[in-house]
Amino acid sequence: MNNRKSNYLKNQKMGNIYWGYLMIAPTMIGLFILNIFPIFQTLYLSLTKSGAFGKVTFIGLKNYIDIFHDKLVIQSFLNTFIYTILTVPVGVFLSLTAAVLLNSKIKGKTVYRTLFFLPVVSVPAAVALVWRWIFNSKFGFINNILSLLGVKGINWLTEPKFAMIAIVVVGIWSMIGYNMIVLLAGLQEISPTYYEAAEIDGAGPIRKFFFITLPLITPTLFFVIITTFISSLQVFDLIYMMIERTNAVLPKVQSVVVLFYRYSFERNMKGYGSAIITMLFFVILLITYVQLKLQKKWVHY
Amino acid sequence: MGSLLESSEKGKGDIVMKKSTYKYKNGLTIHTLLIIGSIFMFIPFIWTILTAFKTLPEAIQVPPTILPENYNFSNFTKALKSLPFFRFYFNTIAVIIIRVIVSTFFAAMAAYAFARIKFPGRNIMFMFVLIQMMVPTQIFIIPQYLIVQKLGMLNSIGALVFPGIVTAFGTFLLRQFFMGLPMELEEAAIIDGANKWQIFTKIMLPLARSGMISLSIFTALFAWKDLMWPLIVNSDLEKMPLSAGLAQLIGQFFTDYPVLMAGSILAITPMVIVFILFQKQFISGVALSGGK
Numbered sequence A: 001m002n003n004r005k006s007n008y009l010k011n012q013k014m015g016n017i018y019w020g021y022l023m024i025a026p027t028m029i030g031l032f033i034l035n036i037f038p039i040f041q042t043l044y045l046s047l048t049k050s051g052a053f054g055k056v057t058f059i060g061l062k063n064y065i066d067i068f069h070d071k072l073v074i075q076s077f078l079n080t081f082i083y084t085i086l087t088v089p090v091g092v093f094l095s096l097t098a099a100v101l102l103n104s105k106i107k108g109k110t111v112y113r114t115l116f117f118l119p120v121v122s123v124p125a126a127v128a129l130v131w132r133w134i135f136n137s138k139f140g141f142i143n144n145i146l147s148l149l150g151v152k153g154i155n156w157l158t159e160p161k162f163a164m165i166a167i168v169v170v171g172i173w174s175m176i177g178y179n180m181i182v183l184l185a186g187l188q189e190i191s192p193t194y195y196e197a198a199e200i201d202g203a204g205p206i207r208k209f210f211f212i213t214l215p216l217i218t219p220t221l222f223f224v225i226i227t228t229f230i231s232s233l234q235v236f237d238l239i240y241m242m243i244e245r246t247n248a249v250l251p252k253v254q255s256v257v258v259l260f261y262r263y264s265f266e267r268n269m270k271g272y273g274s275a276i277i278t279m280l281f282f283v284i285l286l287i288t289y290v291q292l293k294l295q296k297k298w299v300h301y
Numbered sequence B: 001m002g003s004l005l006e007s008s009e010k011g012k013g014d015i016v017m018k019k020s021t022y023k024y025k026n027g028l029t030i031h032t033l034l035i036i037g038s039i040f041m042f043i044p045f046i047w048t049i050l051t052a053f054k055t056l057p058e059a060i061q062v063p064p065t066i067l068p069e070n071y072n073f074s075n076f077t078k079a080l081k082s083l084p085f086f087r088f089y090f091n092t093i094a095v096i097i098i099r100v101i102v103s104t105f106f107a108a109m110a111a112y113a114f115a116r117i118k119f120p121g122r123n124i125m126f127m128f129v130l131i132q133m134m135v136p137t138q139i140f141i142i143p144q145y146l147i148v149q150k151l152g153m154l155n156s157i158g159a160l161v162f163p164g165i166v167t168a169f170g171t172f173l174l175r176q177f178f179m180g181l182p183m184e185l186e187e188a189a190i191i192d193g194a195n196k197w198q199i200f201t202k203i204m205l206p207l208a209r210s211g212m213i214s215l216s217i218f219t220a221l222f223a224w225k226d227l228m229w230p231l232i233v234n235s236d237l238e239k240m241p242l243s244a245g246l247a248q249l250i251g252q253f254f255t256d257y258p259v260l261m262a263g264s265i266l267a268i269t270p271m272v273i274v275f276i277l278f279q280k281q282f283i284s285g286v287a288l289s290g291g292k
Helices: A002-045 A062-069 A071-102 A109-121 A124-134 A141-148 A160-188 A192-200 A205-233 A237-242 A256-266 A270-298 B002-009 B014-052 B074-082 B085-116 B122-134 B138-150 B157-164 B168-179 B184-191 B196-207 B209-225 B228-233 B242-252 B257-277 B279-289
Strands: A048-050 A056-058
Touching (some): A002 B085, A002 B196, A062 A071, A071 A109, A071 A205, A109 B014, A160 B014, B074 B257, B085 B209, B138 B157, B138 B228, B157 B228, B168 B209, B196 B209
């Protein structure tokens, strides 16, 4: 009896090992080939120089030393930080506002939600094309409106300062819908009993927002901030599509990932490109780590 | 709910009146803010549509017209003639279908094993899933490109599909989903002598349907919007998806904005229609990504 039972358990255990490995096999094999091994390969490539015909020579840390002397790389990191620092707070603030407004009992919610979400389902290449036209200095929509107000047209996409603003506006416009939905899901988790209790105590909408909504939404807000930070640091599509290669403003607005793409695939400097993207990886890691540490101060679980 | 409350409060006199006017005012502010927001979100689309029907001289005349003088479709035919849009659609749909089916199924398998089967090394394996999610995707791109190149797959649908056949994010997402399902469901099947595969396909997969639909929509949206990878692996126009194909339009119609706008509409519309049809699934898919 005892023997049979232990046999059964043994079979059960062997079965678990068999099925467990069999079922994770496709994902894990794919993950190792496509992701885990490539991490190490990129780290290795960042220590090499890629020559003609795919020849790779080991050069140690030279790429990293060169990066610190490459004005284009330093400028692209700076551009990326400026883009991120402008996009994240404004974008998250507007997403939260939209989510809170849509969380109230009003009619036509689906219509608003649809309008806000449309940019999320649009192809970035098309979005960038559309905005290039809107920001067109002579015939664009924005300068047309400005001229009605008596303001002289602005060279949106050819002056560094304005080009960055234009890209930031498009970046924010593209992400509001997505973050709004995530925050809305968080808001709907808040039990209505809190609000009922506050109403009995005579709290108005503003007090309710600051004393109930905001503290209870912090975990979701934290998630949204972190993901927006990471995706902003990786901005590519908008800049690649909105700013021509021949546009003199390019060095002043191109992001790290755009530069990584240009070095790695247009100039075929894969070793140098690998070093640039490795640097970005460490920057993202550092910022995420700092945010995880800081969250204890403001996120309420 | 709202109408119920109102009817029960009717006839309570002054206080109710005050409360309802207060609510009405509040609703007005909310609507005003949301309408302003909607205009900001929607004007680019309107301006695109209006421009797409204008002739080039009309689009660049000063002062501008708002509505086109004549609605002509020549910009659309120009865009369709200069680029193989129907190939772009086909390539995009093919990539999305293959990616969605293969990666969702693999992710569900792995997710079930990680959530419900105890085997040695499970935690270490799962750690690799987490690592993939934390590393920026560009880190993988050069090695992935080198593999595709070595396999001679450049300029093929296969190249577009390749990095998307497995998904760490999807595995993580579905694992959460499986962990939330009650254990008792499996016990009866185990007593009946079903093996793990039978439990997975007969009991778990049907239960995970909503999670898998959300993941599918997520995968589709990602494949639809991806630009860098298609630009890298496919330079042949016939093999490009919409995202990269549209990028070629700029080179040809650099300043012919009406044609560019027509092209943008051709590229945006399909997913907008899909979104409007499956709005609920899109929203729940995105909501799920927030870890809820």
